[in-house]
Amino acid sequence: MDYKVPFVGYKIQYQNLKSEIDKAIQDVLQRGDLILRKDVEEFEKNLATFLGVKYAVGVNSGTDALILALRAAGVGPKDEVITVSHTFVASIESVHHCGATPILIEVGEDFNIDVDKIKEVITPKTKAILPIHLNGRMSEMEKLMEIAQKHNLIVIEDAAQALGAKFNEKMAGVFSLAACFSFYPAKLLGALGDAGAVVTNDKKIADKISLFRNHGQRAPEIVCYGWTSRLDNLQAAILNVKFKYLPKWIERRREIATVYNKGLSGMSGVKLPPSPDSNPKYFDIYQNYVLKVQKRDEFFSFLKEKGVETLIKDPIAVHHHPALELSHFSLPYTEKLAKEVISLPMYPELAQEQIDYVINCVKEFYSL
Ligand SMILES: *Cc1c(COP(=O)(O)O)cnc(C)c1O
Helix, strand or coil: CCCCECCCCHHHHHHHHHHHHHHHHHHHHHHCCCECCHHHHHHHHHHHHHHCCCEEEEECCHHHHHHHHHHHCCCCCCCEEEEECCCCHHHHHHHHHCCCEEEEECECCCCCECHHHCHHHCCCCEEEECCECHHHCCCCHHHHHHHHHHCCCEEEEECCCCCCCEECCEECCCCCCEEEEECCCCCCCCCCCCCEEEEECCHHHHHHHHHHCECCEECCEECCCCCECECEHHHHHHHHHHHCCHHHHHHHHHHHHHHHHHHHCCCCCEECCCCCCCCCCEECCCCCEEEEECCHHHHHHHHHHCCECCECCCCCCHHHCHHHCCCCCCCHHHHHHHHHEEEECCCCCCCHHHHHHHHHHHHHHHCC
16 A cells, blocks of 8 residues: 555655665675675764764664673573563563563653662562663663662663663763664664664673674684674665764654644644653654554554554553563553554655644544
8 A cells, every 4th residue: 555654764765865875885795895894883983973982883683782782791591670561572572582581660651661660679680770762762861870870780771762862961872881772774773674783881891792793703713602693784884874864864853743743732632742842851853753542543544544654563562462471560551551652654754745644634533
């Protein structure tokens, strides 16, 4: 089906950047630079400079970034890691793949970890906290870091949805021991396939991730068991092309959020995300523009009819999937959210007419 307003802008973004992207691909192919070449290094430099951290290590996905960062930080069997259920399953999966136990708590109104609930679940086994900065808004990192320091816990940020987001003027990814980013195509900075990175100011962590991603090899020696999880060099070259647009894309997303918020204000049954300028503590980058609505599933079908593609990311709360064996957690607010949240199209290439059209369709449904 051809949507009037598709949920992602893959095609239009490629059309806009075609000559630059095609040139970058040709260049890599002609150089024969496929594995861990200068494009990966350049990308790592770009990312570290943008965030103001010492090290960035490119890996093959955001999920691997999480697994490798937790492993590098020493998280393993018998450890507990405090995180949330209201996230993409990858956050929780990464804890599982370290052999550790995820301890899931509630999120607050802003969909991020409810920092006040952390203390209640700390046990002698607690090793780490894994906050997720969901939808491009940061968790309350200062309070969270205080709790972590007091209880001697490691913190790893899942910043997969928060490249460029800030809390109290500080970027997502700079608060904790290490932070993980994803460059999955739908992310704000998206590759043409899978890609991710770990960032840190800790040299030991950076060195470990570099070893882990490439079979533990420090030629000629193999110094530890590792993985195949390198950032693909061709993807890095593509990300380098897109990197220079990042500040502009962030601004445009904030602009679109402002237009959505103005157009959709005052409707009963629809709760909007906070506007970009509503709280000076937060600089949100609107990775996703998420509404909390009544009659969510009918609304989804209505918009589909109208040619507006939306996303219901997790109609079932992550801890309610039987295969994950997490259903012993009781998280009423999270379970309620799973029935109420829906994401509207949000990407810099959206045209004004498309945004207006979405707004009109939403209004039509909720005034029926
Ligand atoms: C996208 C995402 C990931 C995983 O990234 P991949 O690159 O798809 O593996 C992890 N956590 C969150 C919150 C994400 O949105």
